[in-house]
Amino acid sequence: MISGVINIKGKVKGKNLAVISGVHGTEICGVAAIKNLLPNINIIRGTVTFIFANEKAIRDKKRFVDKDLNRLFVKSSQLSSEQKRSYEYQRARELKGILRKCNALLDIHSSATPKAKPFVICEPRSFKVARYLPFSIVSNGWDKIQHGGTDYFVNKNGGQGICVECGYNFDPSAIKKAKSAVLSFLKYFGAVNGRKLTVRKQKLFTVKKMYMTKQNFKPAKHFKDFEFVKEGSLIGFDGGVPVKIKSDGGVVFVRGRTKPKEEAFLFGTPGKL
Ligand SMILES: [Zn+2]
Numbered sequence: 001m002i003s004g005v006i007n008i009k010g011k012v013k014g015k016n017l018a019v020i021s022g023v024h025g026t027e028i029c030g031v032a033a034i035k036n037l038l039p040n041i042n043i044i045r046g047t048v049t050f051i052f053a054n055e056k057a058i059r060d061k062k063r064f065v066d067k068d069l070n071r072l073f074v075k076s077s078q079l080s081s082e083q084k085r086s087y088e089y090q091r092a093r094e095l096k097g098i099l100r101k102c103n104a105l106l107d108i109h110s111s112a113t114p115k116a117k118p119f120v121i122c123e124p125r126s127f128k129v130a131r132y133l134p135f136s137i138v139s140n141g142w143d144k145i146q147h148g149g150t151d152y153f154v155n156k157n158g159g160q161g162i163c164v165e166c167g168y169n170f171d172p173s174a175i176k177k178a179k180s181a182v183l184s185f186l187k188y189f190g191a192v193n194g195r196k197l198t199v200r201k202q203k204l205f206t207v208k209k210m211y212m213t214k215q216n217f218k219p220a221k222h223f224k225d226f227e228f229v230k231e232g233s234l235i236g237f238d239g240g241v242p243v244k245i246k247s248d249g250g251v252v253f254v255r256g257r258t259k260p261k262e263e264a265f266l267f268g269t270p271g272k273l
């Protein structure tokens with residue numbers, strides 16, 4: 001038994017699914033959604049494993065204790081010795097055993113930014129299930145530029161890794177969205193009965209590049225997620241040097257950074273599904 005992991009088996013054989021919350025301890029949205037769903041959930045087919053991922057960070061109301069858990073689902077040889085000394089490294093090792101075996105995963109995240117835009121992150125192999133999740137934006141391309149998330153790990157191991165960003169942490173509608181996403185995900189893969197799946201109108205956004213700081217980063221203004229930026233637009237300053245966009249597209253997660261080699265923002269292009 002691994003702590004913070006609840007395994008429910010249906011009577012009929014089916015898919016091996018996982019639903020994760022609290023990879024970042026402050027993102028209480030998914031934690032609340034799962035706690036809310038668990039008492040009444042009726043898994044009829046396959047196995048569903050519900051996971052409260054970064055248990056210590058959830059308890060301490062911190063994003064993480066030592067290191068970002070969401071970057072540790074890679075081979076140990078790709079991690080620094082500092083990462084390997086972390087509490088999160090041990091936790092990732094425990095959870096990898098579960099994720100390696102799962103056919104599909106839903107990882108629930110939320111944001112510290114009020115008015116954060118909800119969206120789905122998945123690769124083309126999961127576009128079909130994403131259509132039924134309650135989000136208007138589907139974003140792909142993340143596996144190529146940001147390694148070490150649970151969805152990345154599941155994709156690497158031949159499953160379908162799906163991550164949902166549900167909006168602002170403390171917005172009750174984010175919890176509602178998360179619950180709806182979990183139930184639709186479970187229904188799609190046959191684990192639950194009695195829910196009607198609705199096809200959503202969605203736009204695609206493909207991330208192409210992650211801007212890593214050379215020294216630090218100060219955004220030129222507040223950027224909304226997926227905000228359109230024209231070729232040559234100023235996004236911010238790195239060590240005082242202007243950082244401009246080389247072609248038309250959009251930006252996601254633009255944030256101030258104080259150190260070198262930190263993730264400052266993502267650039268991508270909109271498209272059709
Ligand atoms: Zn998160």
